[in-house]
Amino acid sequence: MTRLMAISPLLVVALGGVLLMLAEAFSHRREEGDVRHTGPSSELALGTAVTLLAGAIMAAAVWMVGPEKLETLPGLAPYYVADRFTLFFTFTICLGGALAALLAGGYLPEHKLDRGEFYPLLTFGTVGAILLAAAGDLLSLFIALETMSLAVYALTGFRRTSPRSTEAAVKYFLLGSFAAVLLLYGGALLYGATGHTDLAGIRAAIMHPAAAKPANLALVLVAAALILCGLAFKVSAVPFHMWTPDAYEGAPTPATGYMAVAVKTAAFAMMLRVLVGGFGDGALASWAAGWPPVLALLAVVTMTGANLVAGRQESVKRMLAYSSIAHAGYVLVAVATIPRASEEAQASVMYYLLAYTVSTIGAFGALVLCGSRGAEAVSYEDLAGLGKRHPAVAIAFTLFLLSLTGVPPTAGFFGKWYVAKTTIGAGLYPLAIVLLLNSALAAYYYLRVLVYMYMRDPAPGAPIAKPMRSGYVVGALVIAGVLVLALGIWPTTPIELAVQAALTAR
Amino acid sequence: MKALDFGIFALSTLLVLGGGLGTVASKNPIRSAIALLVSILGIAGMFLLLAAEFLAAIQVLVYAGAVVVLFLFVIMLLGPAAQSPADARSAISRYLGAATFLLSATGVLALVLRATKGATTTLATQPAGFGTIEAVGKELFTSSIAPLEFSGALLLVAIVGAIAVARGKQPDPTLAVATPKGEEPEAAPEKAPSRRPTPKEAHS
Numbered sequence: 109m110t111r112l113m114a115i116s117p118l119l120v121v122a123l124g125g126v127l128l129m130l131a132e133a134f135s136h137r138r139e140e141g142d143v144r145h146t147g148p149s150s151e152l153a154l155g156t157a158v159t160l161l162a163g164a165i166m167a168a169a170v171w172m173v174g175p176e177k178l179e180t181l182p183g184l185a186p187y188y189v190a191d192r193f194t195l196f197f198t199f200t201i202c203l204g205g206a207l208a209a210l211l212a213g214g215y216l217p218e219h220k221l222d223r224g225e226f227y228p229l230l231t232f233g234t235v236g237a238i239l240l241a242a243a244g245d246l247l248s249l250f251i252a253l254e255t256m257s258l259a260v261y262a263l264t265g266f267r268r269t270s271p272r273s274t275e276a277a278v279k280y281f282l283l284g285s286f287a288a289v290l291l292l293y294g295g296a297l298l299y300g301a302t303g304h305t306d307l308a309g310i311r312a313a314i315m316h317p318a319a320a321k322p323a324n325l326a327l328v329l330v331a332a333a334l335i336l337c338g339l340a341f342k343v344s345a346v347p348f349h350m351w352t353p354d355a356y357e358g359a360p361t362p363a364t365g366y367m368a369v370a371v372k373t374a375a376f377a378m379m380l381r382v383l384v385g386g387f388g389d390g391a392l393a394s395w396a397a398g399w400p401p402v403l404a405l406l407a408v409v410t411m412t413g414a415n416l417v418a419g420r421q422e423s424v425k426r427m428l429a430y431s432s433i434a435h436a437g438y439v440l441v442a443v444a445t446i447p448r449a450s451e452e453a454q455a456s457v458m459y460y461l462l463a464y465t466v467s468t469i470g471a472f473g474a475l476v477l478c479g480s481r482g483a484e485a486v487s488y489e490d491l492a493g494l495g496k497r498h499p500a501v502a503i504a505f506t507l508f509l510l511s512l513t514g515v516p517p518t519a520g521f522f523g524k525w526y527v528a529k530t531t532i533g534a535g536l537y538p539l540a541i542v543l544l545l546n547s548a549l550a551a552y553y554y555l556r557v558l559v560y561m562y563m564r565d566p567a568p569g570a571p572i573a574k575p576m577r578s579g580y581v582v583g584a585l586v587i588a589g590v591l592v593l594a595l596g597i598w599p600t601t602p603i604e605l606a607v608q609a610a611l612t613a614r
Numbered sequence: 615m616k617a618l619d620f621g622i623f624a625l626s627t628l629l630v631l632g633g634g635l636g637t638v639a640s641k642n643p644i645r646s647a648i649a650l651l652v653s654i655l656g657i658a659g660m661f662l663l664l665a666a667e668f669l670a671a672i673q674v675l676v677y678a679g680a681v682v683v684l685f686l687f688v689i690m691l692l693g694p695a696a697q698s699p700a701d702a703r704s705a706i707s708r709y710l711g712a713a714t715f716l717l718s719a720t721g722v723l724a725l726v727l728r729a730t731k732g733a734t735t736t737l738a739t740q741p742a743g744f745g746t747i748e749a750v751g752k753e754l755f756t757s758s759i760a761p762l763e764f765s766g767a768l769l770l771v772a773i774v775g776a777i778a779v780a781r782g783k784q785p786d787p788t789l790a791v792a793t794p795k796g797e798e799p800e801a802a803p804e805k806a807p808s809r810r811p812t813p814k815e816a817h818s
Contacts, residue, residue: 122767129774187760225778232771239764248761255768262775277779326726 114178114190117166117198118238124159125231128152132224149222153213153580156227160206160234167198171605176612186306189244196609197241197377200462203591204369205234207469207584212362214578215476219484221267221360230366233259237374244385245306246295249378253291253342257284260371263363264355276358283341283351291338294331298386301327307386315390325391332387336399339382342375343436346410356429364425365472368432369465376439376461380454384446393447403444404539410437411546419553422487427553428471431512434550435464441543442527448534454610456526459603463511463519463595470508470588477501477581478573485573488560494573495562501575502561504585511592513554514547519595526603622663629656643697647685654678666745 112119132152170178175190184190209230216222236255243249261284265277299305301324302313314328341348356364383399392398411434418430439460445453478485478494478501485491495502511518514525524547531540566572595602633653640646654677661670743749754762 183757183759187758187764223778223781225774225781228774229771229778232767232774235767236771239767245761247758248764251761251764251768255764255771258768258775259771262771262778265779268779326728330722330726 111179111181113170113173114175114180115184115188116170117163117195117202118188118235118242120166121159121163121202121231121238122235124155124162125228125235128155128159128231129228131155132227135224149216149224149227150213150580152224152227153209153216156209156231157206157213157580159231160202160209163234163238164199164202164206167195167202171195171199186245186308187248188239188242190242192609192612193377193380194238194242196458196606197373197461198238200373200458200465201234201237201241201370203462204373204465204469205230205237205366207466207473207588208362208366208369210580210584210587211365211469211473211476212360213580214576215360215362215581218481218576218578219267219360220481223266226263226266226363229259229262233263233366234370237370240374241377241381243378243381244308246298246310247305249381250288250292250295253288253378256371256374257288260363260367263366264359266360266363267358270358273358273360276355280351280355287338287341287348290334290341294334294336294338297327297331297334300324301331307381310386311388314387314392328392332392332399335382336402339375339379340406343372343379343440344433345406345436345440346413346433347406349410349414349433352433353426353429356432357423357426361425361472361476364429365469368428368472369469372432372436373461373465376436376443376457379443380446380457383443384450384454395447398447400444400447403440404536407437407440407444407539408542410434410440411542412437412549415546415549415553418550419556421553424475424488424491424557425486427557428468428475431550431553432468434546435460435468435512437546438524438527438543439464441531441539444539445531445534445536448536449530451607451610453530453534455603455606456523456530458606458609459599460523460527462602462606463523463592466588466591466595467508467511467518467520470585470592471505471512473581473585473588474501474505474508476576477578477585478505478575480574480576488556489566489570490573491557491560492564492566492570492572493561494575496565497572498575504589505561506558507589507592509554509557511596513551517593517596519592519599522596522599522603526599619663622659626656626659626663629653629659631656641697643689644686647682647689650685651678651682654682661745664745665740668745668747668750670745 170190171192175192175195178190180190188194209227212226212230216226233256236252236257236259239248239252240256243252261277261281264280265274267273295305298310302310304310304313314325337348344352356367359367383393383403387393387399393400395401414430414433414437418427418434421427421430439457442453442457442460446457475485478491478498494505507518511520514520514523524543528540528543531543630653633649633651633656636649637646637653640649654673658670658673658678661667661673
């Protein structure tokens with residue numbers, strides 16, 4: 109029994125998902141066109157949220173016991189690494205997933221998308237994401253990536269009657285498969301070059317060229333380039349971001365939030381595992397001939413490109429999609445500093461992702477709450493005058509946008525501040541300057557929403573957004589809002605925990 | 615023996631490359647599917663060469679036997695709709711894409727060839743009975759049990775995802791025109807309000 113303790117967060121989520129699926133299958137399903145607002149699906153949403161929160165709580169519990177003390181199952185070792193790094197990411201991913209499930213509980217019935225498959229997909233996508241954060245072997249890494257991705261492709265195309273949603277799903281599926289294949293090809297070459305699929309073995313083979321079977325460095329470089337392409341696609345860094353705005357816009361908003369939060373967090377966990385665990389030292393991690401300059405360039409292009417395009421969007425959902433690309437750029441800055449400031453840089457990635465998770469899911473949740481059936485909030489004009497008509501909704505939206513901007517008492521501020529501090533501490537001043545300039549640039553389009561909400565009146569006769577009523581969405585926003593403020597007011601503890609997590613990941 | 619190995623390798627390579635080229639170059643989807651079949655058979659030959667005979671058999675059974683046949687079914691069910699429309703990209707973008715790909719591919723090839731010049735990597739000789747069903751099964755259920763279990767989650771997600779994408783109302787193509795902003799055409803005519811479906815109806 110104690111042996112199962114180490115993987116209990118995963119087991120809780122997976123078993124909960126199976127039970128929910130059975131519950132859905134044996135409940136009385138209702139027709140899609142029915143107008144009742146509460147139904148079995150709303151309870152499923154609650155069940156999913158509880159399951160995922162239980163996963164997060166289990167992760168916290170295992171953390172307190174200490175994963176080092178726990179005996180693990182035999183045969184688990186390289187495929188599922190049960191360390192504090194995994195637990196931190198499990199917590200973040202489960203939290204994001206649970207909030208997305210709550211949003212879905214309000215959104216799906218409102219928009220007549222109420223089909224029970226959404227929740228198993230969400231839960232098992234989260235299982236894939238947890239496995240991805242825990243994978244210490246290219247084999248389980250790929251399986252986990254596909255598990256997560258397949259779930260998200262299906263979620264993107266969930267609004268089947270909409271051509272736009274289907275187009276987004278097909279586009280995402282084709283490009284995503286292509287990126288996965290690049291990653292797989294890189295993994296195969298890496299196996300050919302080093303004779304290992306586990307990341308620790310790969311690292312050892314690269315580090316000790318005098319070993320019995322030296323790694324072929326040219327092959328390793330080609331493999332690293334291919335793997336980097338796959339990783340950059342999954343975190344939607346700029347030259348590989350083309351799918352992001354379409355997929356985010358076409359998906360139902362809770363699924364968009366889930367993609368922006370849990371999927372991106374898991375992709376960054378995979379990136380840290382591969383880059384630090386596999387290519388962590390030697391020539392590959394040097395600034396002369398390794399991945400750090402590539403990542404630094406990607407970060408600069410991603411931040412700047414995404415922020416410039418985001419400012420020109422007319423759809424708020426699309427703006428948030430570009431904003432999530434820009435945030436990936438900020439995280440990439442921290443990833444690029446890892447060779448110079450190892451633990452602290454990794455910890456800043458983790459804290460940033462936690463802060464980003466609560467702010468982004470909150471922003472998407474506020475967007476869900478702003479609209480109702482037939483009057484969905486899409487463009488800036490839809491939100492005009494919302495601050496006067498529905499002040500509570502507008503205040504919630506404001507809080508999350510301020511956190512995304514990085515205004516002091518919120519989580520987003522400390523995320524950016526910590527990344528910038530690490531970057532300056534590592535002596536990478538140009539990167540830090542670009543990061544700060546971009547944060548200022550981003551303020552333009554976040555504050556534009558506030559301007560529309562508080563200072564504009566809707567044009568007479570123009571369509572305006574009518575907020576929906578849903579306890580689930582309000583609950584999710586309250587949880588996210590409290591966390592945004594709590595992480596902003598007491599950032600020390602989570603940062604210390606992140607440093608601990610980063611220390612064990614080495 | 616060496617010459618035979620090389621012969622199998624050359625044949626498999628030809629099948630894989632020729633088949634792959636045929637798959638992407640053919641305008642007729644049926645021919646593409648058949649070329650894919652050829653490519654898959656070539657990969658099975660490569661598995662044989664690597665002493666993985668069980669994998670080779672599975673490759674032929676599952677991919678050639680099931681997957682390609684499924685492709686053919688779908689193509690034939692779709693009929694003329696399966697023909698891809700004329701390529702809408704401009705000649706410049708197509709040639710630019712091809713040139714970029716060729717340039718990076720030759721660059722990578724040159725890098726690898728230069729680094730591996732003269733050095734041949736010999737793989738360790740595999741123990742007897744390496745690629746048999748027993749050996750693969752033993753590996754799968756002992757040291758690789760974790761990835762096997764994870765693949766269970768993958769398959770479950772694939773099934774649920776397929777149901778989520780395929781079940782229920784089909785999109786009505788006539789509704790796809792002129793959708794007002796923010797309102798997707800799933801706003802099909804409202805049904806009689808607040809009529810609860812009886813369990814019988816719900817399951818029919």
